[in-house]
Amino acid sequence: MSGKQNLPASVAELVDLIGLDKAMKLVRSLGGTTFPVPKRQTKLGELRYNMLADVVGLDAADALVKHFGGGELYVPRCAAALQAARDAEINAYFVAETRNGRSSAEVVFCLAMRYKLSDRRVWNILKTLPRTDAQFSLFEKIRA
Template sequence: MKITVNHEELARTEDLLPESAKVLLLILGYPATARLIDRFGGVTLSAKSGAAQERSGGVHSLLREVLSDEELKKLIAYLGAAQFYIPRCDAALRQLRNTRFVAAVAERQEAGLSIRQAMAVLCPQFGISDRIGWQLISKRLNQDKQTQPGLF
């Protein structure tokens, strides 16, 4: 399952992002950076323009599918003709996946499924083993216990 990220989620996981993603955030902002990561995460691109544009594999046309003209101009102004790597942001995406998984388990339980049924359905959908799923649920339960005030 490919994890997509929206700009609000990207903002919440900023502390998990690599420096190169933080640079993109400064140049383009959250929405455009989220779109770049979704589309090109893990790929090195070239911002060459002019005659060299076509030799770079037509990257400009690919970037135009994701960025507005203004966003593309900002990126090229910052990078010049240099190649640039769009990070995958694995740690942030993994955190998002885990958060979404725990929320989906809770939703299924509220809908009447047992936790085992929810795990059987959701682990394959989220691309995780049930062992990881149980660890995530256990971690969440421990966090909830720590944040609840004691009775006495």
Template sequence: MNDVALADLPETARDLADLIGLPATLRLVRQLGGTSFPVAKGRTRMGVARFELLAEVVGEEAAEIITRHYGGEVLYVPRCHAALQRSRDRAIHARFDASIRSGASANQTVAELAREHQLSDRRVWDILKAIPPTVDQPALF
């Protein structure tokens, strides 16, 4: 899921990616996506605890950057569901194609993909039947 297209992300996530990088942003989205996070300035005991939580998710350097930029504000961390789903679907298509080219069974590959992505095999087949999403396709938000 590391091939999430920056253009697919909502504006808030793109802003965060500009500040702290895409990998740290994706960790933040996976851990806190869909929540409002009060970014403390780190001056009180509660502020220090919030900073430590943030640092645990994104790393200390990224937490410091977020605190400098958003300190005292409530930051809504978007879920980025559509972008993550498109990335997952691209990964499923790529892995299926590579497995088939190497001579693996389609049914076995689908079963593995279903377990890996915690999907039903029927859902994996549906994803494979759809036109594979490309990085340059516009996001449907």
């Protein structure tokens, strides 16, 4: 995922606090739940802190505790953003592999298996993504 597009404001705040990759790890792990952020003053608080640290790492867990400690943090599912990121990964892999000489059908089969999608769904994803500048220039050469 290249930026904050499709992200709710609360997740954009998390991105500012702990970075995009770690915020997305938090979303993938805890998305759709309310997490009580500990102050680390009790055994339960330490357990919750360790749970956060397992997901996002010590530095990010410390930042979350400092910012939200003692409160509750609702972590949205971010379904649209996660799907957009997945679709972009699928497109990038397809373009790279077909440029390296693999057949489109072979690459689509691999993508379907990797993402647990039907091959029809992968083809539909590839059809709906915006064309790259290279694809536009190729189209212009064909038309000329």
